[in-house]
Amino acid sequence: MSDSIFLYLKMKKRNLELYLHIPFCVRKCNYCDFFSASGTEEEQAAYVSALIQEIQSYQELSGEYEVQTIFLGGGTPSLLTPEQIEQIFDAIYHTFSVNENAEITMEMNPGTVDIEKLHAMKAAGVNRLSVGLQSAQNEELKMLGRIHTYEEFLETWKLTEQAGFKNRNIDLMSALPGQTIESYEDTLSKVLALEPEHISAYSLILEEGTVFYDWYEKGKLDRGAWKLPSEEEEYAMGELTIQRLAEAGMHRYEISNYAKPGKECRHNLGYWDRTEYLGIGAGSSSLIKGERFDHIRDRKAYIEKIRNGESILIDREILSVESQMEEFMYLGLRKVEGVSRTDFQNCFGKNVDDVYGKIFDKLEEEQLLEFSGDRIRLTHRGMDVSNCVLAEFLF
Template sequence: MNNMKATSPPLHAWTPRALYIHIPFCTNKCFYCDFNSYVAAGQPIDAYLDALDNEMKLTVAKLPPETIDTVFVGGGTPTVLDPKQMTRFLASVRRHFPIASNAEFTMEANPGTTDPEKLATMREGGVNRISFGAQTFDEELLKTIGRIHEARDVVQSIANAKAAGFENLSIDLMFGLPNQKLAQLKDSVNKAIELDLPHYSLYGLKVEENTLFYRLYQRDELPLPEEEEELAMYEYLMERLSGEGYRQYEISNFARPGFESRHNITYWRNEPYYGLGAGAHGYAHGLRHVNIKGVQPYIDAANSALPRLETNPVDAADAMGDFMMVGLRMLGGVREEDFGSQFGGATMEETFGPALSKLQKQGLLERTERGGYRLTPQGVLLGNEVFGAFV
């Protein structure tokens, strides 16, 4: 830790106002995916929902919630739940957690898994935001990355969601895919923009361990674009979306004003959140936990106790580093005021002075008018170099 004081201020003990719930079931496993997910066929989904309900009960007993402002149901593909299971699951969430009337309630979905009946069930259960995993509109690339939907499924799913009354919609696109060319990315972005959505998430492919792509990469059988071409793709995405009136509020996320992901901003501000479900992470009162990952092991554990795989205290030095790393992902940057409120009045200058000075000299960070730091345009392109300075 850079220039850390001998005595670190205590962490601010907030009760989480954000809730993450993991549904680990998918129609199939994509070739790039290292999330804790399992093909749904043959899985004990109803038993999983029973166990999840019990984890909710045990969680609120141990750490009673205040009002929940954001809920995010991720996976896996939560929309593989059938309407009856969906109704039951969403009722369970509302029974255990006091959800604010103006809460942002997001559910991830795959194109083709949201028919009108399921969308109506989601609306009735409180979901008001859907994030669709589109990834690309190129049919060959969809096959290459192991997706089983077609481009037209994205268009139909968005149309169904709008018809069901959903206005807050987002899709994920990926770039840097095997054999992907800039022209293919441009075509996908144009088709995405035609959908006229308020939010887009745009991610560069990362080859993660425990994936098919990693095994191919190890054998030199994964033909990825050159670094220069991937950079050109990212620069094109930024230019194209900003030209359409979307604000890049985080390295990978673009939104119309008022449609930024409130839940993800909780993570980027290093604020606490409940994390429930198999393999879920949570952060509260200076402790980070990760749950047991396997479906049946999770069910067995959660039916009798909190299903923790491990729980670790986060000391102030690590939390300060986390604050800088995740906070600088936001293009608005980090504020001295927020740093001080989380860390007992400490300042970024006294904690990270040398690193901040060096990054400014390199042209990667700049001061903000509101008393803090943000990435420069060059820093956005070289974000990992910036974040690494605070590890």
């Protein structure tokens, strides 16, 4: 082996994604089951200090990797002050090798930023924003428990333009209590008129522990102004999403995600392709060298343990080959392009048909799965019932 090849192999680093969890919000939305809650300025400052200390603790690990994407999620990361944003990213850049073309996303809610804060985000390297709108109807926003109106969202959107951001996602939700096909179509029309680069469009799921789930259990969503749309109406909203976004030049590249060409979320694609990722902060998860581990879901305990140099891990699992094959299939099939037979062979040294042949036959017969050359992907019908289809790939 020549010296140059040896040096290249020695210096070549593995790709890594960073996820930083900011578990603070102004108030909990009625549908939200994420690990987040309101907090004082003092609590937020203490958490940021602990977060920075955790980032710095990965100095040894970081030498093996080059960071390709960074994602600040929550909660509401845009509640951070400009100074806290600068401090967090300074710690990241001093600890990790970050690719000069890295995608760096920050989630934000309308009404939580001003132009100064947006400039601070941009100066720190943030080049992609994910804005939580959910609906363009003020009655629906109030019912969801959102802290903003549609008019306040528009003000925030204009500020992101003034700050020079050119890669922005808008989150939308359908099948909401009291929502009609007409009100949802109006939301789509208003949002598409803004020409966002990316849209994440989710259908409401009633999660245990949320206000909505409690209302559902008590029958409050079965009647009246907050009645849930029927299954037929929910399906119609999904079809309307696909149609209207395609007409606007936004292609569907994953079950719930649509983008203009070249504006797909690289961070999320990394999850679905099983790129290694490191979660930082309370409640975050990681996948490093075939091991999955989770952090404690308690802000106060997280801060105390970081300060005292104690472990913040609550679960660790070395993934078996079977578990990795499961993830390859049920994550990869979320993408419209599906998975590659060749990639499966290269990852596991096995022919995917030898492992999943019987399942393939069943799903193809039910018109839920289709095959094209090297690719295996869900059909349009398969996308509609994806949860049931993907569960078939669990051993």
